[in-house]
Amino acid sequence: MSTADDNEREVHGQETDADGGGHDSGTTVREGGGFVLLFFIIGFAASLVVGWLIFPNLLYSQKKQPFDFNHALHMGEVDNGCESCHFFREDGTYSGVPKLAQCVACHEDVQGDTQDETIFVEKYVSKKREVPWRVYSRQPDCVFFSHAAHVKMAKMDCVTCHGHIGESTSLPVYEENRLTGYSRDIEGHHLENLLCLKKNTADRMKMDDCAECHLEKTGRKTSVQTEKDGCFVCHK
Amino acid sequence: MKQEQEKPKKFGMVIDLDKCTGCGACMVACMAENNVPFKENETNKLDSITWMRVYKLTNNKPFPMTEVCYLPRPCQHCEGLHTGHSPCVSVCPATATDYDMETGIVSQIYTRCFGCRYCMGACPYHARYFNWWDPVWPEGMEKMLSPNVSPRMRGVVEKCSFCFHRYQAAKDKAFYKETRAIAEDDYQTACTQACPAGAITFGDLDNKDHAVYKKKQDPNAFRLLERLGTNTKVYYLSRKEWVRKAGDNYLPGEGLQKPRRIHE
Numbered sequence: 001m002s003t004a005d006d007n008e009r010e011v012h013g014q015e016t017d018a019d020g021g022g023h024d025s026g027t028t029v030r031e032g033g034g035f036v037l038l039f040f041i042i043g044f045a046a047s048l049v050v051g052w053l054i055f056p057n058l059l060y061s062q063k064k065q066p067f068d069f070n071h072a073l074h075m076g077e078v079d080n081g082c083e084s085c086h087f088f089r090e091d092g093t094y095s096g097v098p099k100l101a102q103c104v105a106c107h108e109d110v111q112g113d114t115q116d117e118t119i120f121v122e123k124y125v126s127k128k129r130e131v132p133w134r135v136y137s138r139q140p141d142c143v144f145f146s147h148a149a150h151v152k153m154a155k156m157d158c159v160t161c162h163g164h165i166g167e168s169t170s171l172p173v174y175e176e177n178r179l180t181g182y183s184r185d186i187e188g189h190h191l192e193n194l195l196c197l198k199k200n201t202a203d204r205m206k207m208d209d210c211a212e213c214h215l216e217k218t219g220r221k222t223s224v225q226t227e228k229d230g231c232f233v234c235h236k
Numbered sequence: 237m238k239q240e241q242e243k244p245k246k247f248g249m250v251i252d253l254d255k256c257t258g259c260g261a262c263m264v265a266c267m268a269e270n271n272v273p274f275k276e277n278e279t280n281k282l283d284s285i286t287w288m289r290v291y292k293l294t295n296n297k298p299f300p301m302t303e304v305c306y307l308p309r310p311c312q313h314c315e316g317l318h319t320g321h322s323p324c325v326s327v328c329p330a331t332a333t334d335y336d337m338e339t340g341i342v343s344q345i346y347t348r349c350f351g352c353r354y355c356m357g358a359c360p361y362h363a364r365y366f367n368w369w370d371p372v373w374p375e376g377m378e379k380m381l382s383p384n385v386s387p388r389m390r391g392v393v394e395k396c397s398f399c400f401h402r403y404q405a406a407k408d409k410a411f412y413k414e415t416r417a418i419a420e421d422d423y424q425t426a427c428t429q430a431c432p433a434g435a436i437t438f439g440d441l442d443n444k445d446h447a448v449y450k451k452k453q454d455p456n457a458f459r460l461l462e463r464l465g466t467n468t469k470v471y472y473l474s475r476k477e478w479v480r481k482a483g484d485n486y487l488p489g490e491g492l493q494k495p496r497r498i499h500e
């Protein structure tokens with residue numbers, strides 16, 4: 001059994017050995033170090049490219065909506081603005097994506113000559129089938145969200161959280177996370193989101209984004225564990 | 237700008253055991269309301285899940301002095317002796333269970349839970365249950381599940397939430413009218429409403445206008461294992477002394493004690 005002191009001496013011995021033998025090969029060692037550094041940098045850059053540029057594209061599959069929808073055109077047709085189609089029910093719940101009932105009054109028959117309208121009328125309206133819209137902002141099952149709290153109480157506008165879909169002339173491509181099945185809008189589309197430099201609230205809507213705004217706006221620290229909002233504020 | 241803080245609430249129950257007939261309607265209502273999974277064979281009570289469970293107590297006396305009492309047991313939503321120090325919250329290594337000072341409700345986030353089951357060991361009331369399997373619903377029943385309560389998966393712990401989703405719904409309704417005021421009726425648990433005998437009363441224990449406020453001060457009120465200091469939010473009422481004694485640990489010959497109450 002060796003004592004701690006013995007160990008120390010052994011280590012010192014090795015060091016002097018290496019110093020003594022390495023005098024004339026000093027230059028090659030330095031060159032080798034340069035190569036290692038170079039390979040490290042190349043490898044690091046390559047994994048950054050893979051991780052930030054290639055992997056996100058592999059991670060998400062692109063899905064089309066059943067047909068395109070033009071918000072700008074419809075805002076000129078309806079009487080009641082956004083609320084003609086996205087409205088609150090009497091019990092405070094939010095209707096969300098419109099049902100066929102909000103469309104049939106105008107779309108009993110094909111009015112124009114766009115292919116989108118033809119698909120809509122022939123495949124859905126005449127067969128009385130609801131349109132299987134993909135919802136960009138859809139959160140996981142365990143999340144509770146309240147439009148009433150944000151729109152009625154906090155007086156926030158739709159653009160803050162949804163961006164400019166309401167004024168757009170066509171729907172964006174829906175991207176689905178292949179692993180979780182969640183929409184990419186939650187994780188965010190841009191490189192900035194990975195680097196945690198998001199510019200608009202709507203760019204990303206993960207748990208920390210919700211919680212950060214809540215802490216700032218409401219100042220509630222009612223959770224014993226996290227000193228933020230209690231989990232049951234946003235979960236169910 | 238910080239919004240004005242709401243007065244914190246302390247939701248709780250008072251269950252009148254003299255009214256309870258043991259019919260089990262509360263258990264059924266709870267299962268249906270909260271998407272609680274069940275199996276074809278539920279005879280093994282060690283692996284079945286019942287957020288609300290009715291226990292049968294007897295006074296152990298021979299006929300004709302035999303008496304029976306049924307005791308419904310939801311999660312007791314312990315506050316502990318200092319705020320939020322409930323047995324399960326303090327042991328959870330995953331932050332999956334939490335105490336909310338605004339409502340006094342102990343929450344359980346299933347997606348966060350990794351199934352270590354410390355909380356089940358810590359809970360003195362057996363109110364927590366483990367999902368040994370993924371739920372298997374009889375054909376067609378997935379379509380009948382409530383979208384307001386997220387379903388659970390294999391390997392996580394679940395328990396009674398005081399039907400918290402109904403509080404969320406009540407708040408939504410109030411927010412729509414641009415107020416925060418929620419009436420006593422707007423938030424009631426499924427078991428409370430299902431009880432045909434009206435044995436369960438639910439409300440804010442700190443609100444003088446709620447029925448539970450008065451009832452919990454009844455001289456016949458007691459809480460389960462009160463002397464442990466769990467400071468639960470479920471009170472029971474019974475005029476029978478043996479029932480009140482059955483609610484706690486008593487040494488042979490020890491008389492009924494008046495436990496110290498933390499909140500009045």
